Amino acid sequence: MPANPGPFYQVFYAYTYGTAIWLGMQAILLILMPKLAIMMLANDGHQTSEVEVYLGRSLGFALVLIAVITMFFTGTIPLSSSISEPVSLEDNDPKAPYARPILQVTTFFHSLSTVYCYTRYVNYGQTAYMLGALGYGMMASVGLWSVMFGGTEARRSKRTGADKRTWGFPFQNTQAYDKRKDRKMG
Structure with missing residues (x-):
């Protein structure tokens, strides 16, 4: 990570580290x-079978793989x-071309897992499901924030630095107009 990222x-x-830690x-x-x-x-206290143990461990290994893929x-x-500058979430960033798609997929995964854990909690009332829903929900909300507000550098004008998504009505961007006047006069 760079010395002073924005x-x-x-x-x-924080989202990628949080995803990996969770x-x-x-x-x-x-x-x-x-x-x-x-x-x-489990709903009832039953003896675990070897198949359940195998599938549980296999899921654990798959979660480690997802965490490592997310980080890399x-x-x-x-x-x-x-590591001189932060990665960009633009699709054409050569340092991390998969950052945006991984961010979107993991956010969808966390959202879907939140709904699933909450549904299981409502149906069975077990605290473990609510803890899972809270953890996934926090990660989903941070991921959604990153998806919505990430990659804003592409929406900035290279010439003036102004945000291209804004509209001047009813107020005008006088600073941008002043910069144009200065260039024309100079």
């Missing part, structure tokens, strides 16, 4: 103690030795 990049990096916490539980995870989420392909962990 506020958007701080949120973006998925890693779940993965550790599923890999090291799958029977405990199954017991916490968003540019949070650089694949090169040069």
Whole structure:
């Protein structure tokens, strides 16, 4: 991470690190103690089968893989030795060309998982599902913020630095007009 990234990049990096940590916490539980995870989420206290243990550990390994992919392909962990400036979320950024798609996919994943965990909590009333819904919900909201407000550099004029999405009616951008006058006079 660069020495002084802008506020958007701080949120973006917090989101990618948060995603990796959240998925890693779940993965550790599923890999090291799958029977405990199954017991916490099961409706009735039944004996766990070897198939459940295998599937729990496999899910844990898959969560680790998703966390690592998120970190590498968003540019949070650089694949090169040069870390002079933050990655951009524009599609043509050579440092992290998959940052925007990974951000969108993981945000969708967190949103879908929030709904699923909350539905399970409503139906079964177990606290573990509510904790999952809260964790996924926080990650989904930060991801949604990053999707909505990320990549704004492409919407800035290279000439004036003004935001292209704004409209001057009923107020005019007098600073932009002054810059044009200065160029014409000089």
